[in-house]
Amino acid sequence: TGRRPNLNFTLGAYDLSEAEARVYEMFRNADVHFPEEVISGDVKLQLLRHVLQDVSVLTPEYVRERISERKDKKEQSGRDYSSIYTKLEKIFETHPEMRHLGEIQSSRYQALRNVLSNIPADEEVVVFTDRKLGVVDKIEDILNEHYEANSTVRITGDEPTAIAPGRYFSDRELAMLRFQANPDARAMVATQQTAGEGIRLDRARNIVLFELPYTWDDIKQLIGRLQSPNQDRD
Numbered sequence: 001t002g003r004r005p006n007l008n009f010t011l012g013a014y015d016l017s018e019a020e021a022r023v024y025e026m027f028r029n030a031d032v033h034f035p036e037e038v039i040s041g042d043v044k045l046q047l048l049r050h051v052l053q054d055v056s057v058l059t060p061e062y063v064r065e066r067i068s069e070r071k072d073k074k075e076q077s078g079r080d081y082s083s084i085y086t087k088l089e090k091i092f093e094t095h096p097e098m099r100h101l102g103e104i105q106s107s108r109y110q111a112l113r114n115v116l117s118n119i120p121a122d123e124e125v126v127v128f129t130d131r132k133l134g135v136v137d138k139i140e141d142i143l144n145e146h147y148e149a150n151s152t153v154r155i156t157g158d159e160p161t162a163i164a165p166g167r168y169f170s171d172r173e174l175a176m177l178r179f180q181a182n183p184d185a186r187a188m189v190a191t192q193q194t195a196g197e198g199i200r201l202d203r204a205r206n207i208v209l210f211e212l213p214y215t216w217d218d219i220k221q222l223i224g225r226l227q228s229p230n231q232d233r234d
Contacts, residue, residue, distance in 0.1 A: 030044045056135065125207070125208060135210075
């Protein structure tokens with residue numbers, strides 16, 4: 001839009017809550033805390049990253065839903081389904097105290113509130129996040145708290161984006177238009193995967209990258225290519 005961005009990386013910095021710090025320590029040393037489950041170094045890192053990202057929504061029900069979404073399709077090929085979620089399910093079964101991860105109020109949400117407290121009520125904001133069931137809902141609630149009820153628009157990909165006969169805009173484009181053209185819409189929560197190319201959000205004065213501390217590499221891929229020091233080509 002021609003505006004020079006002002007980047008503030010410290011405004012949203014946060015510390016893990018005491019409960020999150022305990023979870024971090026347990027999954028960082030998963031082979032000690034969960035000896036019943038053989039966890040290699042790279043899988044341990046994946047578990048740690050995954051749990052830290054999803055700590056506020058990880059419940060046994062959530063894990064079972066993710067497994068059921070993928071298991072049947074995988075097993076049709078004749079192979080057993082194995083993933084981060086199947087390992088979490090075994091940990092939940094063996095360690096009942098770990099079944100209450102979803103009760104932890106993530107300090108990332110408090111960091112988002114801190115960021116919003118520095119944004120005037122007459123300035124719009126877009127919050128980008130990875131697609132996580134439950135997280136988008138929570139972010140929407142926090143945005144509505146900061147502005148007012150029903151002031152937030154979502155682009156999540158949960159609705160079909162095909163243009164049906166007699167329609168000129170996809171659902172994704174309609175969500176964008178509700179934000180761009182409606183003065184009552186003050187905020188948007190958008191997933192990187194669905195709010196990419198072809199979606200204008202330049203009405204927003206502020207952009208928040210919710211997963212920045214843990215998924216910087218993913219964010220670089222999802223919201224556009226950035227120049228890297230050793231990069232040979234665009």
